[in-house]
Amino acid sequence: MGTPLPNSKTLFLFSLRVLFTASFSSPSTAFANEALSQCLISHSQASQPITSAIYTPANSSYSTVLQSYIRNLRFNTSDTPKPTLILTALHESHVQAAIVCARKLLVQMKIRSGGHDFEGISYVSISSPFFILDMVNFRSVDVDIETETAWVQAGAILGEVYYGIAAKSKVHGFPAGVCPMVGIGGHFSGGGYGNMMRKYGLSIDNIVDACIINVKGEILDRKSMGEDLFWAIRGGGGASFGVIISYKVNLVRVPERVTVFRIQRTGEQNATEVVYKWEQVAHKLHEDLFIRPVMDVVAGENSGEKTVRAKFIALFLGDAQRLLSMMSERFPELALQSSDCIEMSWVESTLYWTNFSIGTPVDTLLSRTPRGLTHLKRKSDYVEQIMSKDELRLLWKRMIELERPILTFNPYGGKMGEIPATKTPFPHRAGNLWKVQYATNWHEDGDKAARHNIELTRKLYGYMTPFVSKNPRAAFLNYRDLDLGVNHNGDESYEEGKVYGVKYFKGNFNRLVKIKTKVDPGNFFRNEQSIPVLPR
Structure with a gap:
């Protein structure tokens, strides 16, 4: 039997709805929606209209957009805390506008790429108000067989990556997870476990470049972000440091059969x-x-x-x-x-591992419709x-x-x-x-x-x-587990973050904190288990 959880953690896990019902039924909600919408519009480029990417509760498509990438029904009830707005960004400038407006209006921004985080952290918050920056439209997979590399955007799913590689080559693949509908942004930045890891390591072990937008709204690649930040977003969770736009990966060799x-x-x-x-x-x-x-x-x-x-x-x-x-x-x-x-071919094996019957068309990997929730x-x-x-x-x-x-x-x-x-x-x-x-x-x-x-x-x-392992009892970031600790991002942020941080990152936690403090000293990019900043 495990030790009972502190009340604060139990409250978050079981009674989120109680905390938020009042805050999202007040007149201030409509004001926050309007203020955020107007801010986004005013900070977007005329050449890249943002209006069609904004969904508020008044929009008839709001619920559909919100629920379309909720993969855990625990967080899809009528009383689950809802975002004040969803921005399905269509361009990098929309991401920049989201950062500017969230900072200006003091609204928490959640970043969602696929919705498979097990605790709903990318679309539920213990803070209010909050909104979702949904990266669903950043889904390109650009494969270059000549250089054996690919640029993959954060909103792409694993199935699209596997399909894109197989369309160009029968002898290339990529080491990542066995669920085709998992979003790249969270999967890659948290580690990326898969059935080729004994041969080629994790997804992060095969990432050679990245594109990220930082708290200042700057678009950075590996060279301009520096090796410390590039190190951090390959296993430390990208959402603690910025908005991941894309990753460049090395493809790996696989047999034809x-x-x-x-x-x-x-x-x-x-x-x-x-x-x-x-x-x-x-x-x-x-x-x-x-x-x-x-x-x-x-x-x-x-x-x-x-x-x-x-x-x-x-x-x-x-x-x-x-x-x-x-x-x-x-x-x-x-x-x-x-x-x-x-x-079978390697790409066919990715379907086999997802329990599809033999002979299932390979383009099934492109589906974003869950077989069941x-x-x-x-x-x-x-x-x-x-x-x-x-x-x-x-x-x-x-x-x-x-x-x-x-x-x-x-x-x-x-x-x-x-x-x-x-x-x-x-x-x-x-x-x-x-x-x-x-x-x-x-x-x-x-x-x-x-x-x-x-x-x-x-x-x-x-x-x-x-x-199992001890001192600490280790855990895997991609298998997010709020039982390990919850960060309220207040005065005790570092101490709260250390509780779960050493379990996910062991001796690497302190380096992550130092990098976080340097690149995001105001702790703008935060969630219930983000990397904290050093106490002032």
Whole structure:
């Protein structure tokens, strides 16, 4: 069991609506809408009209625009705090105008690129009033195969990146996440985990340039922003330092044909022994191979009683014959057969990993319509020592008692162990065996269901305490988790920020704070878990 959260955090997680109902029903709201709208119009360029990009609650499309990129139904209720305005910027000058007006009118600006942040930080605020700068229209993907690079705008989604690369080359790809609809802005700036990380590292390890608009409204590239700021926005969260417009990335080489498989084993089928063997070998296997086990609770086929199921999904950057030989030698416990192996192009594998059926058209990657939405809670951990079979059995027992949380293990090794912890703000490198994701999804509406399911996630997280990293108990920024701490951006901003900051960034936190203090001393770019400035 974990330690109960302080009241302030619980209040934010469960009772946001109470805090904001009054503030957004007052006459001052309409005034704020009008003032901000007029300011944006007056500060925009005549050659780049901004009016069509402004949505206030009086606009019939306001709700559609707001809800179209909310990916967690916990933050899509009638009482969820709403922005005073949404600006779907069409040009860099619109972003500049947004910064000028937010500073002038003392309105908090939230930056949204895809809406997949697990705690809704890009479109919900504990401060009022606030508005959303939505980067949805910044979505170009410019691939240059000759130089093996691409410029990718912050509002593009991963699927568009993968599709854009594949349209130009059969032997190039990019290491990033397995959800095609995730926005580039947050994903890249927070790290960018994916199933090629053992071969090529994270997304941030392959970024070579960027375009950002700072608090002064200046448009900067790597040279003009300097190496400190460029370092910070590759893993430290771009929204703490400015508005990311685009990133330039190095493409990576992939075979024309890769191999994938998906195998499951239940407790009745020796799941414990197979997972235990995975623990020992997954981080030592050839870097071309990435095997992710996902554990959930199901009814046993024989007894009908609840049991744990381990689903192993893999990407191998090579052919099936080579994979079978490798698995037979290093991981025979999984009993991989040739019939389990499926060869396909790399871009097709990105659809396979998203549970699309084989043969799904590749242009499905361009879709921005979710296949389904749920209420959800996520947490993360890092494991540095192998769990014994007895410890795994106790873990399965605990999961069966809780029923709903799902565990995902992401293996380390390969490139992840070669990059120094200080190379980027992302510090979780050598020494880790795998990363854990705790995932709970539910369809029931209301605070009661939210409290119940979030508590289930916390209980499993609490149970795992002895088996994960310590001092600090580390966490992954892209798996945003407000349980780790909330920053109210007041006089205690640095101390509040340090609570979650050392968990996300470990020894890199202080460098991030120094850079933040230099480039944004007034803490304009802020949110509930942003990088704070040094206390005055």
